Amino acid sequence: MSNDAPLAALVRTRRLSVRFTQEELAERAGISVRTISDIERGLRRFVYRDTAERLAEALEVCGTDKEDFILVARGRAGAHEPGVQRPGRVSSGRNRVPIPPTALIGRDREMEMLLGAFREGSIRSISLTGPGGIGKTRLAVEAAAAARDIYPDGVFFVPLTSCESPARVVPLIAEAIGLIEPGTRTVADLSAHLTTAAILLVLDTFEHVLAAAGSVADLLSGCDRLTLLVTTREPLCIRGEHVVALPPLGLPPVGSADLSSSAAGRLLLERATAAKADLVIDEEASVLLGDICRRLEGLPLAIELAASRVRHLPLVKLREQLDARLSLLTHGAADLPRRQRTMRGAIGWSYDLLDSRERSLFRSLSVFRGGWTLEAAQDAWPTAQGDVVETLGALVDKSLVVLNGVQSQVPRYSMMDVIAEFAREQRDRYGEGPPLLRSHASYFLSLVERTEKKFGTSAQEEAFEELLAESDNLRAALEWSLTEGDAEVGLRLGAAVWQFWRAAGYLSEGRTWLEQALRATVGGSQELRAKALWGACWLAFQQDDLRSTRLYSEELLEVTDDGEASLMRRNALTVQAMVHMAEGDFLAALTPLERSAEITDASGVSWYVATSKLNLALGLLHLRQLDEASSLLDQALELYVRLGDHRFAARAQTYRGHLELLRGDAGRASDLFLRSLRSFNEVDDQDGIAEALEGLAAASAAAGGMDQAALVLGVARHTRERSMSKMLPFERALIDRWLDEAQEALGEERWADLLGQGSALDVAAALELVS
Ligand SMILES: Nc1ncnc2c1ncn2[C@@H]1O[C@H](COP(=O)(O)OP(=O)(O)OP(=O)(O)O)[C@@H](O)[C@H]1O
Ligand SMILES: [Mg+2]
Numbered sequence: 001m002s003n004d005a006p007l008a009a010l011v012r013t014r015r016l017s018v019r020f021t022q023e024e025l026a027e028r029a030g031i032s033v034r035t036i037s038d039i040e041r042g043l044r045r046f047v048y049r050d051t052a053e054r055l056a057e058a059l060e061v062c063g064t065d066k067e068d069f070i071l072v073a074r075g076r077a078g079a080h081e082p083g084v085q086r087p088g089r090v091s092s093g094r095n096r097v098p099i100p101p102t103a104l105i106g107r108d109r110e111m112e113m114l115l116g117a118f119r120e121g122s123i124r125s126i127s128l129t130g131p132g133g134i135g136k137t138r139l140a141v142e143a144a145a146a147a148r149d150i151y152p153d154g155v156f157f158v159p160l161t162s163c164e165s166p167a168r169v170v171p172l173i174a175e176a177i178g179l180i181e182p183g184t185r186t187v188a189d190l191s192a193h194l195t196t197a198a199i200l201l202v203l204d205t206f207e208h209v210l211a212a213a214g215s216v217a218d219l220l221s222g223c224d225r226l227t228l229l230v231t232t233r234e235p236l237c238i239r240g241e242h243v244v245a246l247p248p249l250g251l252p253p254v255g256s257a258d259l260s261s262s263a264a265g266r267l268l269l270e271r272a273t274a275a276k277a278d279l280v281i282d283e284e285a286s287v288l289l290g291d292i293c294r295r296l297e298g299l300p301l302a303i304e305l306a307a308s309r310v311r312h313l314p315l316v317k318l319r320e321q322l323d324a325r326l327s328l329l330t331h332g333a334a335d336l337p338r339r340q341r342t343m344r345g346a347i348g349w350s351y352d353l354l355d356s357r358e359r360s361l362f363r364s365l366s367v368f369r370g371g372w373t374l375e376a377a378q379d380a381w382p383t384a385q386g387d388v389v390e391t392l393g394a395l396v397d398k399s400l401v402v403l404n405g406v407q408s409q410v411p412r413y414s415m416m417d418v419i420a421e422f423a424r425e426q427r428d429r430y431g432e433g434p435p436l437l438r439s440h441a442s443y444f445l446s447l448v449e450r451t452e453k454k455f456g457t458s459a460q461e462e463a464f465e466e467l468l469a470e471s472d473n474l475r476a477a478l479e480w481s482l483t484e485g486d487a488e489v490g491l492r493l494g495a496a497v498w499q500f501w502r503a504a505g506y507l508s509e510g511r512t513w514l515e516q517a518l519r520a521t522v523g524g525s526q527e528l529r530a531k532a533l534w535g536a537c538w539l540a541f542q543q544d545d546l547r548s549t550r551l552y553s554e555e556l557l558e559v560t561d562d563g564e565a566s567l568m569r570r571n572a573l574t575v576q577a578m579v580h581m582a583e584g585d586f587l588a589a590l591t592p593l594e595r596s597a598e599i600t601d602a603s604g605v606s607w608y609v610a611t612s613k614l615n616l617a618l619g620l621l622h623l624r625q626l627d628e629a630s631s632l633l634d635q636a637l638e639l640y641v642r643l644g645d646h647r648f649a650a651r652a653q654t655y656r657g658h659l660e661l662l663r664g665d666a667g668r669a670s671d672l673f674l675r676s677l678r679s680f681n682e683v684d685d686q687d688g689i690a691e692a693l694e695g696l697a698a699a700s701a702a703a704g705g706m707d708q709a710a711l712v713l714g715v716a717r718h719t720r721e722r723s724m725s726k727m728l729p730f731e732r733a734l735i736d737r738w739l740d741e742a743q744e745a746l747g748e749e750r751w752a753d754l755l756g757q758g759s760a761l762d763v764a765a766a767l768e769l770v771s
Contacts, residue, residue: 106263132418133301191222248298271307366423370472458644498535714758
């Protein structure tokens with residue numbers, strides 16, 4: 001968690017060092033225990049300046065440390081820190097350059113070469129190639145971290161390990177650099193965004209998606225200050241690609257007891273003493289270790305696997321066994337390149353040394369994509385042949401499984417690529433694939449259906465974080481359900497998770513899954529179908545694709561037209577009304593809006609009750625029935641606050657801002673927009689931020705602050721551009737009048753100039769500007 005949420009680590013460490021409980025800190029700082037707890041769990045990554053200062057004081061941080069603390073707390077530390085720029089609607093930190101837990105050994109020449117090339121700038125596409133386990137990713141990560149100062153617009157890490165489809169490469173890059181759909185993100189979109197940005201993109205594990213090499217080449221030629229560092233087992237073969245075939249680590253000379261003069265020797269020594277602190281390293285041991293390095297050809301991953309065994313195997317035995325296993329291999333599998341054979345041999349050897357329980361768990365774990373939790377591992381291990389914690393721990397000790405994020409509340413485990421491939425092969429040899437894939441899908445279905453219950457409550461952000469961490473597993477489960485498995489499982493998955501897709505900005509991807517699932521399950525349960533259609537409607541609507549929204553909504557109305565006043569019927573009517581409003585026909589929207597409010601009132605389900613009131617209020621605002629709208633908004637806001645849904649509470653606040661604006665009270669409107677801007681900023685909701693800023697710009701203009709209006713609108717436009725979100729026509733209708741006035745008053749030139757100045761500001765600067 002500390003890498004992902006620097007504030008979490010900072011507050012926790014500091015609090016423990018001054019020996020406060022969370023409660024004591026909360027009291028001293030005058031903030032809630034809940035806030036402290038959310039910060040420490042990484043659920044809140046930034047706080048306001050005021051809160052930051054109070055925290056710093058309560059934690060007794062002073063001087064320059066205090067300034068640094070406040071920067072971290074405000075989310076501004078190292079504006080050039082990799083990935084900090086990612087403004088996802090659901091912040092993930094997944095694209096930060098990972099911080100390795102151990103130091104890099106050797107690779108001085110390669111580091112020098114890479115940094116030299118980055119600085120010089122003439123080579124803009126470097127591919128690190130070599131077999132699995134040779135250290136491509138490791139070197140790329142180090143080089144990226146060291147290159148931060150060279151790329152003022154950022155260094156971004158794009159893991160492609162779990163990316164099965166070349167078509168997803170461009171969207172993944174877009175996501176990494178903070179561009180969120182709607183709409184399909186194309187190379188052209190990306191190039192337009194990156195034209196002048198000085199950025200280093202690390203594309204890790206490209207061999208899965210070689211067919212995307214063309215798009216990457218186009219991207220490169222469209223952006224002249226972009227540099228690519230790719231790790232791949234095979235070159236991309238694009239123009240200008242500079243291939244660096246990574247050699248293994250340098251070996252100690254034959255018979256030498258001097259391990260420290262070679263990188264392979266140092267790595268083995270370091271890992272072996274980490275595994276067994278009391279390992280005696282005399283001359284004989286050093287010579288043996290040197291032999292092992294050479295036998296393993298200086299392949300770092302093979303060395304790590306061997307090192308993890310020194311705890312239980314005397315060095316002589318270890319060398320003997322490796323020798324036997326690897327000689328065997330040299331005779332067979334002749335079609336593989338030698339180093340690859342050695343690597344596989346080392347993995348096979350490690351696997352053979354496992355006991356049968358460990359082997360069985362190891363094979364089962366191969367079903368996961370993008371890591372797993374302890375609970376998931378438990379579920380994947382069919383007959384619970386032992387204690388999963390203990391067996392998993394044994395696999396970690398033997399370097400076959402990696403434990404990530406020890407400090408986080410829910411630790412995650414993963415496997416290195418080559419090891420995962422080996423595990424999948426073993427699993428398939430045992431014919432364990434189909435039942436494992438089935439139970440994987442059903443595990444994630446129940447996880448999603450459980451998590452879904454938290455949507456619209458104060459636990460929503462936590463739920464989104466969890467789903468984000470499981471995105472690759474969800475994709476794998478959907479893929480399996482819709483191709484080999486049970487399509488209804490896919491439909492249930494999509495229907496339960498679409499609200500997360502919407503919040504995370506996975507609009508096209510989510511729609512594709514839902515459409516695929518809807519096609520694959522004609523004739524299934526009406527209720528389930530309605531839920532999935534409802535999702536498809538909203539995802540399409542959010543993309544401003546009214547045609548598709550209308551089509552889905554017609555089917556949704558049909559499916560729910562059984563005379564029952566169900567919540568699904570309410571959803572169908574709401575979407576119908578939204579389509580009318582988007583077309584500018586507010587009168588036509590009124591009937592379905594009123595009907596849905598009636599249904600929800602009768603249902604008594606608070607979130608729906610609130611949301612139907614909110615929607616109806618929006619319609620009424622446009623029809624200038626302001627008093628009625630006002631009372632509905634008050635009721636909705638109260639319900640959201642009670643439920644703890646901060647996003648929707650902020651949305652209600654924005655609408656109230658519009659209401660005051662229509663009533664002619666620009667000061668009150670401004671206050672309300674400001675409040676909603678702060679709330680949206682807290683949860684990093686880019687759409688919401690943009691809407692609140694637009695309202696604020698209109699309120700400034702209404703109060704005669706024309707310069708401020710243009711500046712704030714500039715910030716809003718930039719926010720929209722970055723997140724590629726569009727203003728809906730009925731949103732624009734609420735503010736156009738005032739913005740037109742401002743534009744007219746300022747004149748074309750000044751207006752454009754101020755908009756441009758505004759687009760260079762961030763939300764925090766906008767807040768300062770108007771506060
Ligand atoms: N120079 C090094 N110093 C320390 N550890 C290293 C070094 N090179 C590699 N390692 C370690 O060796 C293991 C394998 O390295 P890495 O994952 O970078 O291989 P890779 O070439 O990217 O493999 P793959 O093709 O499977 O992705 C990792 O645990 C990594 O930390
Ligand atoms: Mg790698």
